[in-house]
Amino acid sequence: xxxxxxxxxxxxxxxxxxxxxxxxxxxxxxxxxxxxxxxxxxxxxxxxxxxxxxxxxxxxxxxxxxxxxxxxxxxxxxxxxxxxxxxxxxxxxxxxxxxxxxxxxxxxxxxxxxxxxxxxxxxxxxxxxxxxxxxxxxxxxxxxxxxxxxxxxxxxxxxxxxxxxxxxxxxxxxxxxxxxxxxxxxxxxxxxxxxxxxxxxxxxxxxxxxxxxxxxxxxxxxxxxxxxxxxxxxxxxxxxxxxxxxxxxxxxxxxxxxxxxxxxxxxxxxxxxxxxxxxx
Amino acid sequence: xxxxxxxxxxxxxxxxxxxxxxxxxxxxxxxxxxxxxxxxxxxxxxxxxxxxxxxxxxxxxxxxxxxxxxxxxxxxxxxxxxxxxxxxxxxxxxxxxxxxxxxxxxxxxxxxxxxxxxxxxxxxxxxxxxxxxxxxxxxxxxxxxxxxxxxxxxxxxxxxxxxxxxxxxxxxxxxxxxxxxxxxxxxxxxxxxxxxxxxxxxxxxxxxxxxxxxxxxxxxxxxxxxxxxxxxxxxxxxxxxxxxxxxxxxxxxxxxxxxxxxxxxxxxxxxxxxxxxxxxxxxxxxxxxxxxxxxxxxxxxxxxxxxxxxxxxxxxxxxxxxxxxxxxxxxxxxxxxxxxxxxxxxxxxxxxxxxxxxxxxxxxxxxxxxxxxxxxxxxxxxxxxxxxxxxxxxxxxxxxxxxxxxxxxxxxxxxxxxxxxxxxxxxxxxxxxxxxxxxxxxxxxxxxxxxxxxxxx
Ligand SMILES: Cc1cc2nc3c(=O)[nH]c(=O)nc-3n(C[C@H](O)[C@H](O)[C@H](O)COP(=O)(O)OP(=O)(O)OC[C@H]3O[C@@H](n4cnc5c(N)ncnc54)[C@H](O)[C@@H]3O)c2cc1C
Ligand SMILES: Cc1cc2nc3c(=O)[nH]c(=O)nc-3n(C[C@H](O)[C@H](O)[C@H](O)COP(=O)(O)OP(=O)(O)OC[C@H]3O[C@@H](n4cnc5c(N)ncnc54)[C@H](O)[C@@H]3O)c2cc1C
Ligand code: SF4
Ligand code: FES
Numbered sequence: 001x002x003x004x005x006x007x008x009x010x011x012x013x014x015x016x017x018x019x020x021x022x023x024x025x026x027x028x029x030x031x032x033x034x035x036x037x038x039x040x041x042x043x044x045x046x047x048x049x050x051x052x053x054x055x056x057x058x059x060x061x062x063x064x065x066x067x068x069x070x071x072x073x074x075x076x077x078x079x080x081x082x083x084x085x086x087x088x089x090x091x092x093x094x095x096x097x098x099x100x101x102x103x104x105x106x107x108x109x110x111x112x113x114x115x116x117x118x119x120x121x122x123x124x125x126x127x128x129x130x131x132x133x134x135x136x137x138x139x140x141x142x143x144x145x146x147x148x149x150x151x152x153x154x155x156x157x158x159x160x161x162x163x164x165x166x167x168x169x170x171x172x173x174x175x176x177x178x179x180x181x182x183x184x185x186x187x188x189x190x191x192x193x194x195x196x197x198x199x200x201x202x203x204x205x206x207x208x209x210x211x212x213x214x215x216x217x218x219x220x221x222x223x224x225x226x227x228x229x230x231x232x233x234x235x236x237x238x239x240x241x242x243x244x245x246x247x248x249x250x251x252x253x254x255x256x257x258x259x260x261x262x263x264x265x266x267x268x269x270x271x272x273x274x275x276x277x278x279x280x
Numbered sequence: 281x282x283x284x285x286x287x288x289x290x291x292x293x294x295x296x297x298x299x300x301x302x303x304x305x306x307x308x309x310x311x312x313x314x315x316x317x318x319x320x321x322x323x324x325x326x327x328x329x330x331x332x333x334x335x336x337x338x339x340x341x342x343x344x345x346x347x348x349x350x351x352x353x354x355x356x357x358x359x360x361x362x363x364x365x366x367x368x369x370x371x372x373x374x375x376x377x378x379x380x381x382x383x384x385x386x387x388x389x390x391x392x393x394x395x396x397x398x399x400x401x402x403x404x405x406x407x408x409x410x411x412x413x414x415x416x417x418x419x420x421x422x423x424x425x426x427x428x429x430x431x432x433x434x435x436x437x438x439x440x441x442x443x444x445x446x447x448x449x450x451x452x453x454x455x456x457x458x459x460x461x462x463x464x465x466x467x468x469x470x471x472x473x474x475x476x477x478x479x480x481x482x483x484x485x486x487x488x489x490x491x492x493x494x495x496x497x498x499x500x501x502x503x504x505x506x507x508x509x510x511x512x513x514x515x516x517x518x519x520x521x522x523x524x525x526x527x528x529x530x531x532x533x534x535x536x537x538x539x540x541x542x543x544x545x546x547x548x549x550x551x552x553x554x555x556x557x558x559x560x561x562x563x564x565x566x567x568x569x570x571x572x573x574x575x576x577x578x579x580x581x582x583x584x585x586x587x588x589x590x591x592x593x594x595x596x597x598x599x600x601x602x603x604x605x606x607x608x609x610x611x612x613x614x615x616x617x618x619x620x621x622x623x624x625x626x627x628x629x630x631x632x633x634x635x636x637x638x639x640x641x642x643x644x645x646x647x648x649x650x651x652x653x654x655x656x657x658x659x660x661x662x663x664x665x666x667x668x669x670x671x672x673x674x675x676x677x678x679x680x681x682x683x684x685x686x687x688x689x690x691x692x693x694x695x696x697x698x699x700x701x702x703x704x705x706x707x708x709x710x711x712x713x714x715x716x717x718x719x720x721x722x723x724x725x726x727x728x729x730x731x732x733x734x735x736x737x
Contacts, residue, residue, distance in 0.1 A: 087486035217535055220447050224514045256624065
């Protein structure tokens with residue numbers, strides 16, 4: 001199959017947004033789900049969260065950060081280029097219901113998957129307090145969109161270049177301490193952020209939900225490579241998740257499994273760069 | 281009686297380091313010599329052992345006369361994937377087990393003859409099929425494994441407009457993602473899919489039923505539906521250490537190797553851990569394929585750990601022999617108790633326990649019981665779990681009224697009908713993990729049932 005890139009733009013250093021024509025996926029997509037794409041015959045299959053979708057126009061938006069071989073190759077693609085495979089929507093949709101007031105926390109590129117959830121929670125009749133953060137103001141994405149979609153928006157940067165000087169979890173903690181009744185917190189970002197957030201909210205007894213990002217291949221429950229441990233039970237994140245109760249997740253296992261192929265990933269990038277240079 | 285013709289093989293030392301096909305196939309003289317062993321029994325027992333009842337003495341008689349074109353035509357009357365079946369069917373418990381010569385010594389090598397005929401035809405180039413006049417009826421076939429490929433071909437030949445939906449980016453099901461290149465070259469699977477495309481089947485990959493569309497929607501869009509979704513969900517043992525880095529399900533290991541071509545990393549970008557000491561748990565075809573793949577990826581020692589004995593190994597006999605020749609170590613009557621952790625949550629070894637065969641259970645199989653005090657550790661850096669799979673439940677979301685057993689298999693009647701009016705099912709999704717030929721047989725039956733239903737509705 002082939003899927004045309006309708007639009008591609010850089011939205012922050014090493015962070016890119018892409019609208020991909022995939023009418024069947026766009027029609028079925030719901031907040032919280034993801035896709036798996038393959039650029040060409042030799043590429044890996046990589047999972048990316050559905051950041052937005054338009055069923056009428058038939059496109060799905062993805063936002064990704066350059067990490068290694070595949071995302072760097074993806075970053076070089078432009079409008080009208082085609083992807084070989086783009087399959088989805090995968091995973092369970094986010095369990096969005098009317099609950100009252102909810103806090104949605106997005107860290108780094110984790111803001112991208114939080115964005116459709118902000119809209120969905122708001123549409124379901126909740127008051128949505130969003131907290132977004134990044135290392136510095138340049139890396140902060142979707143600020144205007146989040147501002148428009150949320151009832152309240154808080155910002156934090158590690159270096160203090162914008163908003164609160166510190167972590168998004170500090171800001172979320174302040175809101176919890178303010179005494180406002182919070183029905184649920186959703187946190188999406190790097191595993192370490194989700195782990196810290198889970199530890200932070202536990203004493204408050206607030207339901208906390210995270211979206212896990214283990215290494216995946218098929219995304220259909222067929223390989224078990226994406227297994228995570230939740231409440232002592234093994235779950236396949238691609239079909240049982242990606243969202244889970246943060247207080248039950250074994251984050252150390254998740255983080256260690258994410259590092260499994262680090263030597264191979266480095267090798268893959270090196271080979272790639274060598275061939276690029278010799279081609280120039 | 282002349283001896284059974286041996287299958288020419290790649291040299292074991294050499295092949296243990298490459299992914300090229302192991303069995304090279306009979307030369308023409310060998311094929312004729314082997315065919316000549318057949319007695320052309322008037323009441324051929326072999327045919328009773330064949331799930332699709334190939335006219336075995338019939339095609340072998342044609343081979344004796346050097347009429348290979350006729351022979352393949354005879355086979356294809358009932359078996360649409362002979363190049364696949366000749367390579368992967370467990371003939372020793374099917375046709376060849378019942379062959380009258382088996383009692384006195386060695387049965388006719390029916391599978392190898394079938395393969396020879398199929399390869400003969402492939403070399404010449406398979407003629408493009410003629411398209412049948414359209415019935416105007418539309419059928420959806422879910423999955424692209426052997427059950428669905430067979431159903432789609434038969435339905436298209438009847439003149440129905442068939443659309444095939446496959447979740448992965450490639451067709452073939454287990455034939456593509458599970459069975460390795462060295463046992464079943466992917467070019468053969470590709471050609472079979474090309475053939476059904478020529479019949480007019482519209483093949484859509486990257487298309488998950490239950491996600492993009494539900495079965496309920498599909499039933500409205502099409503006049504009938506066939507479900508051949510397989511049994512792809514890997515089972516784990518539930519023992520300590522199973523989530524450590526370096527523990528794979530056989531499905532993951534084989535998917536990386538076959539579907540994603542990790543054996544050609546980094547030219548293909550999907551990585552795989554190349555272990556030094558690999559343990560594969562299980563004794564079926566899946567375990568053999570995983571073990572032999574690990575060896576080809578460069579492992580120094582690969583062991584099969586299996587809780588029963590040699591006679592109980594469910595794998596094809598030929599593959600067990602091939603594995604042994606290549607140097608795979610068989611640790612039989614042994615079962616893992618837990619996986620031991622090394623640095624950084626990696627695998628260091630497996631603690632195992634010896635087993636004894638106890639009293640026969642209801643099925644008549646003697647069940648293994650652990651021998652107290654026989655615990656021992658086998659060093660390993662990679663562990664591959666190949667203890668079975670169950671049906672993938674993805675198809676079930678949005679399939680109101682589809683009856684499923686407690687094991688997760690789709691319930692059908694003797695004509696492959698499910699509990700829903702215009703929906704049939706077959707293959708591993710119905711039986712649980714079984715064989716290519718039984719999946720094909722089910723696809724064939726379902727196609728007949730669907731055609732009949734479409735004539736009356
Ligand atoms: C459900 C899910 C949703 C995701 N959504 C987004 C998103 O919206 N935006 C975004 O930027 N990233 C997202 N990711 C992470 C993204 O998939 C990885 O960054 C990407 O696969 C890295 O590939 P690479 O070849 O560029 O880098 P590599 O050099 O191959 O890997 C860099 C790191 O990414 C992780 N990774 C590698 N391969 C995979 C894989 N096949 N599956 C998952 N993780 C992998 C590993 O931790 C690895 O160390 C998501 C992951 C999951 C599982
Ligand atoms: C490693 C291995 C080795 C084997 N070796 C042998 C052997 O030597 N001899 C032998 O006879 N048998 C062997 N088998 C068993 C044999 O391959 C299977 O019994 C057979 O492939 C079953 O065919 P099927 O068509 O029912 O399903 P599958 O081949 O499993 O195909 C099912 C297809 O459906 C797709 N699918 C699932 N759900 C959906 C959905 N919701 N929407 C769209 N698509 C979907 C899957 O992605 C898959 O491609 C082996 C199996 C394995 C795993
Ligand atoms: S049973 Fe054996 S000898 Fe008799 S027809 Fe079949 S293959 Fe030939
Ligand atoms: S990615 Fe293979 S089972 Fe989840």
